[in-house]
Amino acid sequence: MARVKKKERQEMLLAQVREKPFLTDEELAKNLEVSVQTIRLDRLELGIPELRGRIRNMAEKAQNKVKSIQSGEVVGELIDLELGRSGISLLRITEDMVFAKTQIAKGHYMFSQADSLAIAIIDAPMAVTGVANVKYKVPVHVGEKLIAKAEVVKVRGNKFFVWVKTHNETQEVFRAKFIVVSWGDKLGGKTS
Amino acid sequence: MARVKKKERQEMLLAQVREKPFLTDEELAKNLEVSVQTIRLDRLELGIPELRGRIRNMAEKAQNKVKSIQSGEVVGELIDLELGRSGISLLRITEDMVFAKTQIAKGHYMFSQADSLAIAIIDAPMAVTGVANVKYKVPVHVGEKLIAKAEVVKVRGNKFFVWVKTHNETQEVFRAKFIVVSWGDKLGGKTS
Numbered sequence: 001m002a003r004v005k006k007k008e009r010q011e012m013l014l015a016q017v018r019e020k021p022f023l024t025d026e027e028l029a030k031n032l033e034v035s036v037q038t039i040r041l042d043r044l045e046l047g048i049p050e051l052r053g054r055i056r057n058m059a060e061k062a063q064n065k066v067k068s069i070q071s072g073e074v075v076g077e078l079i080d081l082e083l084g085r086s087g088i089s090l091l092r093i094t095e096d097m098v099f100a101k102t103q104i105a106k107g108h109y110m111f112s113q114a115d116s117l118a119i120a121i122i123d124a125p126m127a128v129t130g131v132a133n134v135k136y137k138v139p140v141h142v143g144e145k146l147i148a149k150a151e152v153v154k155v156r157g158n159k160f161f162v163w164v165k166t167h168n169e170t171q172e173v174f175r176a177k178f179i180v181v182s183w184g185d186k187l188g189g190k191t192s
Numbered sequence: 193m194a195r196v197k198k199k200e201r202q203e204m205l206l207a208q209v210r211e212k213p214f215l216t217d218e219e220l221a222k223n224l225e226v227s228v229q230t231i232r233l234d235r236l237e238l239g240i241p242e243l244r245g246r247i248r249n250m251a252e253k254a255q256n257k258v259k260s261i262q263s264g265e266v267v268g269e270l271i272d273l274e275l276g277r278s279g280i281s282l283l284r285i286t287e288d289m290v291f292a293k294t295q296i297a298k299g300h301y302m303f304s305q306a307d308s309l310a311i312a313i314i315d316a317p318m319a320v321t322g323v324a325n326v327k328y329k330v331p332v333h334v335g336e337k338l339i340a341k342a343e344v345v346k347v348r349g350n351k352f353f354v355w356v357k358t359h360n361e362t363q364e365v366f367r368a369k370f371i372v373v374s375w376g377d378k379l380g381g382k383t384s
Contacts, residue, residue: 100261102318107320107321108303111324115298116300133325134324136321
């Protein structure tokens with residue numbers, strides 16, 4: 001990419017942060033081919049908080065919306081939520097999450113992140129998992145940041161069909177399809 | 193059931209303990225329609241350890257056999273293992289495992305128990321989960337003891353098809369089908 005003017009660069013920065021709010025200053029610098037210092041100055045001028053602040057802001061908004069469970073029960077950090085439609089959570093893989101022999105993350109962590117997110121996006125007072133079909137695509141290791149995106153793809157009465165796709169920094173590592181069953185509202189028990 | 197003679201009763205006790213080693217003295221007393229005291233005396237005479245001891249004995253033997261992961265990485269307590277074939281684990285549902293609102297056990301605990309057991313029964317130096325299809329049949333609550341039984345039903349090269357069925361004291365609450373992928377031995381990478 002050729003060196004670009006400041007205005008253009010700042011527009012690209014804004015677009016990148018909007019599209020991928022979890023990029024670090026280092027990653028943004030690499031993408032825009034400028035120094036980390038330049039990214040920091042641009043962020044200051046544009047009023048974009050640093051990564052930690054961006055996540056905190058999003059997380060607070062998202063966590064206040066959860067109805068079906070307590071927001072603290074989401075495994076990982078819930079950072080975006082459109083109730084009844086979609087949600088995003090972030091899980092950092094730490095040393096205690098991997099098998100000692102293989103140093104590969106235990107599959108139940110990716111499952112727990114996806115499962116609890118699938119429940120959290122349901123717009124009902126209570127919900128539990130009914131069915132799950134999951135696929136582990138790539139081994140996950142310590143230090144990876146997993147972004148899980150959940151989406152309600154179909155609703156049949158009180159049954160919600162939720163798809164979750166989980167990426168690390170470079171690729172999809174896991175995907176899952178859930179049927180989540182809700183109750184405690186007017187939809188509950190309407191259909192078989 | 194009509195009252196039976198001592199010898200007959202003790203034979204029934206032995207049979208029950210062999211078939212269901214996780215029955216408490218109270219449950220055994222109920223099944224045989226005698227007092228708990230009678231069960232204890234019978235156990236002493238027959239040299240059957242109490243429940244805790246029976247589980248400890250089985251667990252030690254089973255845990256020494258695990259190859260694919262560290263035995264402590266099995267979620268719940270591994271209490272029986274026929275390497276390459278089958279295994280049994282026991283998970284007690286405690287307060288920290290249920291959703292606060294519904295008091296229903298979080299689905300990832302049943303998943304974790306089944307998933308780690310499915311891996312533990314594989315007769316290979318290393319193994320990870322590839323695919324999982326799971327079904328939650330009945331909500332699980334605090335205090336329930338979940339017995340998961342895993343069985344290798346098919347092997348294709350380094351892929352192991354493992355079925356897990358999980359019961360509480362009265363019924364099946366969860367079932368799962370896993371494809372576990374192993375490597376690090378002569379089978380590894382032999383087939384697609």
